[in-house]
Amino acid sequence: MDRRLVVDLHTHSRFAIGCSSALTLESLSRGAWAKGIDVLATGDFTHPAWLAELKSGLKPVEEGVFESALGCQFVLGAEVASIWSAGGRGRRVHSLLLAPGFPAVDRFNARLAKYTRLESDGRPMTKLSAGELARMAWDVDERFVVMPAHVWTPWYGMYGSKSGFDSIEECFGEASSGIRAIETGLSSDPAMNWRFSDLDGRVILSFSDAHSPANLGREVTMLDADASYESIRTAIECGGVLETVEFFPEHGKYHLDGHSKCGVRLLPAESAATDGRCAQCGRLITLGVVNRVEQLADKPEYVSRASDGLIRGPEGRPPFRRIVPLEELIAWGLGTRRVTKGVQKVYSTLLGEFGNELSILIGVPEADLEAVGAGVGYDIARAIIAVRKGRVQIDPGYDGAYGTVTPILD
Numbered sequence: 034m035d036r037r038l039v040v041d042l043h044t045h046s047r048f049a050i051g052c053s054s055a056l057t058l059e060s061l062s063r064g065a066w067a068k069g070i071d072v073l074a075t076g077d078f079t080h081p082a083w084l085a086e087l088k089s090g091l092k093p094v095e096e097g098v099f100e101s102a103l104g105c106q107f108v109l110g111a112e113v114a115s116i117w118s119a120g121g122r123g124r125r126v127h128s129l130l131l132a133p134g135f136p137a138v139d140r141f142n143a144r145l146a147k148y149t150r151l152e153s154d155g156r157p158m159t160k161l162s163a164g165e166l167a168r169m170a171w172d173v174d175e176r177f178v179v180m181p182a183h184v185w186t187p188w189y190g191m192y193g194s195k196s197g198f199d200s201i202e203e204c205f206g207e208a209s210s211g212i213r214a215i216e217t218g219l220s221s222d223p224a225m226n227w228r229f230s231d232l233d234g235r236v237i238l239s240f241s242d243a244h245s246p247a248n249l250g251r252e253v254t255m256l257d258a259d260a261s262y263e264s265i266r267t268a269i270e271c272g273g274v275l276e277t278v279e280f281f282p283e284h285g286k287y288h289l290d291g292h293s294k295c296g297v298r299l300l301p302a303e304s305a306a307t308d309g310r311c312a313q314c315g316r317l318i319t320l321g322v323v324n325r326v327e328q329l330a331d332k333p334e335y336v337s338r339a340s341d342g343l344i345r346g347p348e349g350r351p352p353f354r355r356i357v358p359l360e361e362l363i364a365w366g367l368g369t370r371r372v373t374k375g376v377q378k379v380y381s382t383l384l385g386e387f388g389n390e391l392s393i394l395i396g397v398p399e400a401d402l403e404a405v406g407a408g409v410g411y412d413i414a415r416a417i418i419a420v421r422k423g424r425v426q427i428d429p430g431y432d433g434a435y436g437t438v439t440p441i442l443d
């Protein structure tokens with residue numbers, strides 16, 4: 034039985050602050066098709082204008098799953114920022130929500146509207162704690178899925194260095210038993226998360242948190258599920274993950290420590306030797322994801338890498354693999370920026386040949402890639418194969434600056 038559902042459940046609309054004005058149902062649908070995603074979250078269901086577009090532009094196909102005019106399947110998703118005080122410190126934690134249908138969304142939004150202006154941001158801020166938010170969602174409908182987003186990122190992650198906690202229980206309180214899954218975020222990967230016993234028995238998921246259509250699918254999760262809300266929810270909450278597809282964690286913008294304005298990048302051991310301030314300008318440095326993982330992890334790293342590109346860990350944990358977005362590989366090969374006509378041309382040629390980006394990056398056999406690769410201006414096939422084999426040069430991200438990961442060609 035081949036049941037494999039590729040999902041990207043952390044997305045946004047153009048109504049979320051910091052997100053591209055190009056994020057419409059149409060561009061999300063086209064993006065999902067190009068990337069090879071079966072089900073996308075809508076993002077931002079708390080926003081009245083976006084919700085109105087969702088209601089008019091999506092038609093139900095299954096309980097809790099909807100289809101756009103272009104035939105892309107969606108579930109209703111949102112992200113909410115909790116900003117409150119606990120343990121004598123200000124806390125900021127982003128939570129991802131999935132809702133079973135529009136009536137549940139309407140009831141949830143009516144409750145949430147008492148605590149925030151929903152129309153001000155597609156990712157609304159509330160003084161409700163993460164635990165209160167989760168309980169409110171389950172009070173509306175127990176089928177809501179609630180999980181902490183990008184858990185290790187410094188500013189808004191549940192374990193983040195700036196305003197996070199040391200455990201799920203500390204963050205979510207009574208609601209913690211209902212938190213069955215977490216999102217790793219771009220700067221950490223499953224292997225880092227396997228090291229922390231707080232996550233034992235919880236499901237580790239990866240999504241793109243795309244702020245533009247081009248970034249959809251830069252991380253995805255493959256579920257053993259079919260395209261219905263209950264099946265997706267069960268897979269998320271009961272561990273029906275086949276594999277996750279990951280950014281190289283160093284590619285993420287909060288991997289190491291430092292102060293990006295000054296170009297000061299530090300390993301955890303180096304930042305421990307400072308007084309928490311940048312040696313150049315004296316401002317506070319930002320402690321990244323590796324630093325927090327090392328503080329909290331209580332198990333050694335354990336991974337084994339197989340020739341199929343999958344990275345496996347402890348018993349019971351699904352494997353994962355690492356990718357570099359195809360447009361970045363093309364741009365690197367052509368020696369140009371990602372958003373250029375030249376890159377788009379090669380990208381479209383490859384999509385025309387092989388269907389979608391995920392197939393190209395992880396599925397298409399090497400010989401087929403090689404047959405086309407040389408025809409697109411430079412040998413993209415060799416770059417893709419190098420990344421599949423982990424032959425890459427890495428310049429890690431820190432303090433909001435993305436890292437770079439480039440293939441090493443033989």
Ligand SMILES: [Zn+2]
Nearest residue numbers: 112127182189
């Ligand atoms: Zn977030």
Ligand SMILES: [Zn+2]
Nearest residue numbers: 292295311314
């Ligand atoms: Zn500085």
